[in-house]
Amino acid sequence: MKILTVIGARPQFVKAAAVSRKIKEQSTLSEIIVHTGQHYDENMSEVFFREMDIPKPNFNLQINNSSHGAMTGKMIEGLEEIMLREKPDTILIYGDTNSTLAGAIAASKIHIPIAHVEAGLRSFNMRMPEEVNRILADRLSSYLFCPTQQAISNLKNEGYDNIPSKIIFSGDVMFDAALxxxxxxxxxxxxxxxxxxxxxxxxxxxxxxxxxxxxxxxxxxxxxxxxxxxxxxxxxxxxxxxxxxxxxxxxxxxxxxxxxxxxxxxxxxxxxxxxxxxxxxxxxxxxxxxxxxxxxxxxxxxxxxxxxxxxxxxxxxxxxxxxxxxxxxxxKGKSISLDKNLYGQGNAAEGIAKFLADVK
CATH class of the missing domain: 3.40.50.2000 (Glycogen Phosphorylase B;)
Known part of the structure; x- marks a missing residue:
C-alpha cells in the first residue's frame, strides 16, 4: 500500500511527524512525501524537518508567495503530475491549507482515495480561506479522520451519513506530537x-x-x-x-x-x-x-x-x-484540566496508520 502525503505548512509538519513515524511501523505501508513549499524559509519549514526527524520529502514543488488562486492552481498541476507518475493507493492530506485543498482536488480528478486528517472542523465563517479549504477537502475525501466528537457531529449535520465516505474518530495527532x-x-x-x-x-x-x-x-x-x-x-x-x-x-x-x-x-x-x-x-x-x-x-x-x-x-x-x-x-491564573480527554488518548497517529494498513 503506497501512501502519498501532501504537506506544505508548519502545522502540517507537526501532524505528519506523528503519523509518518507510525506509518513506518506498518510493514505493509510505504510513504511518499510531497512538500508543496507553501511555507518555505528556514524558520517556517526546514527547522521542523531537522528537529522532528520527519523523512525528507521525496518531492518539493517550491510553490509559494502567490495569491490563493495562483498558488492552489500551481499546486494542483504539480501534484497531479506526481500522482500520475507514482500511482499511490491513497492520498493523505492534513488540515485546512491551500496545500490540503490542492491535494484533494488533484487526487479526486484522477480517482485516488483521499484520507483527510483533522476532518470535520468548522468555524462557520466562510470568509476564512481555511474554512473553504476544509469543507471542500472533506467533501472529496473517502476517509475522514476526526479529532473530536464535535467534528463528527459537524459532518453528520451536513449529511455525511448519506455520502460514500467513512467517518473515523481518531483523536488529535497534534496531541500525540506534543506528548x-x-x-x-x-x-x-x-x-x-x-x-x-x-x-x-x-x-x-x-x-x-x-x-x-x-x-x-x-x-x-x-x-x-x-x-x-x-x-x-x-x-x-x-x-x-x-x-x-x-x-x-x-x-x-x-x-x-x-x-x-x-x-x-x-x-x-x-x-x-x-x-x-x-x-x-x-x-x-x-x-x-x-x-x-x-x-x-x-x-x-x-x-x-x-x-x-x-x-x-x-x-x-x-x-x-x-x-x-x-x-x-x-x-489569568485559571486552572485547566485534562480530565475530559477532549482530543483522545495520545494515540491518534497509531490508529490512523493501522486503519490505512487495513484498507483494501
Missing amino acids: YYTDKSKETSKILSRLNIAAGEFILTTIHRAENTDSIENLQSIFKALRILAKDSTIVLPLHPRTSKFIQNHQIDTSNIIIIEPVGYFDMLQLIQNAHLVITDSGGLQKEAYFFQKPCITTREQTEWVELVDNGYNILTGADADKIIAGYNTM
Missing part, C-alpha cells in the same frame, strides 16, 4: 535563557490569520491591548513574516513587546509549556495551550475548536482591545 516531543524539547531548547525570560512570567502571543494581518484596524487594536498587558506581564511574540511586513509598512507601535522571528517546534513547545497564558489567532496553538494546561485568549470571532470555549479553557475576544484585556483578567 512525544516534550521531553526532547526540554533537552534541546535554550529559548528561555536566550530570551532571558523566566518560566511562568510571560505571555506567549502569535498573530498570523489574514483577518488580523490584513486589517490595520485589527492589528492596531491587538497591539494596543498587548502594550497595556505588557505592563503586567512580559509578552513574547514570534512574528509571522506576513505580520512583520504589515507592521513595518503601517508603523504599528510594538513597544515593550519582545518580538522574535518564528521558532522551531521544540522552542515553541518550551514557550507554551513555560508561559502562564497564551494569546493567539492560531488554531493549532489554541489546542497546544490546552495540552499544556495554559489558559488561552483567541483574537478571533469564531473558532473551530469550540470544545475549548465550551469548557472555559479558551475565550474568544476578536481583535477588540477592551475585550482582550477583559479576557486576560478573566483567564
Whole structure:
C-alpha cells in the first residue's frame, strides 16, 4: 500500500511527524512525501524537518508567495503530475491549507482515495480561506479522520451519513506530537535563557490569520491591548513574516513587546509549556495551550475548536482591545484540566496508520 502525503505548512509538519513515524511501523505501508513549499524559509519549514526527524520529502514543488488562486492552481498541476507518475493507493492530506485543498482536488480528478486528517472542523465563517479549504477537502475525501466528537457531529449535520465516505474518530495527532516531543524539547531548547525570560512570567502571543494581518484596524487594536498587558506581564511574540511586513509598512507601535522571528517546534513547545497564558489567532496553538494546561485568549470571532470555549479553557475576544484585556483578567491564573480527554488518548497517529494498513 503506497501512501502519498501532501504537506506544505508548519502545522502540517507537526501532524505528519506523528503519523509518518507510525506509518513506518506498518510493514505493509510505504510513504511518499510531497512538500508543496507553501511555507518555505528556514524558520517556517526546514527547522521542523531537522528537529522532528520527519523523512525528507521525496518531492518539493517550491510553490509559494502567490495569491490563493495562483498558488492552489500551481499546486494542483504539480501534484497531479506526481500522482500520475507514482500511482499511490491513497492520498493523505492534513488540515485546512491551500496545500490540503490542492491535494484533494488533484487526487479526486484522477480517482485516488483521499484520507483527510483533522476532518470535520468548522468555524462557520466562510470568509476564512481555511474554512473553504476544509469543507471542500472533506467533501472529496473517502476517509475522514476526526479529532473530536464535535467534528463528527459537524459532518453528520451536513449529511455525511448519506455520502460514500467513512467517518473515523481518531483523536488529535497534534496531541500525540506534543506528548512525544516534550521531553526532547526540554533537552534541546535554550529559548528561555536566550530570551532571558523566566518560566511562568510571560505571555506567549502569535498573530498570523489574514483577518488580523490584513486589517490595520485589527492589528492596531491587538497591539494596543498587548502594550497595556505588557505592563503586567512580559509578552513574547514570534512574528509571522506576513505580520512583520504589515507592521513595518503601517508603523504599528510594538513597544515593550519582545518580538522574535518564528521558532522551531521544540522552542515553541518550551514557550507554551513555560508561559502562564497564551494569546493567539492560531488554531493549532489554541489546542497546544490546552495540552499544556495554559489558559488561552483567541483574537478571533469564531473558532473551530469550540470544545475549548465550551469548557472555559479558551475565550474568544476578536481583535477588540477592551475585550482582550477583559479576557486576560478573566483567564489569568485559571486552572485547566485534562480530565475530559477532549482530543483522545495520545494515540491518534497509531490508529490512523493501522486503519490505512487495513484498507483494501
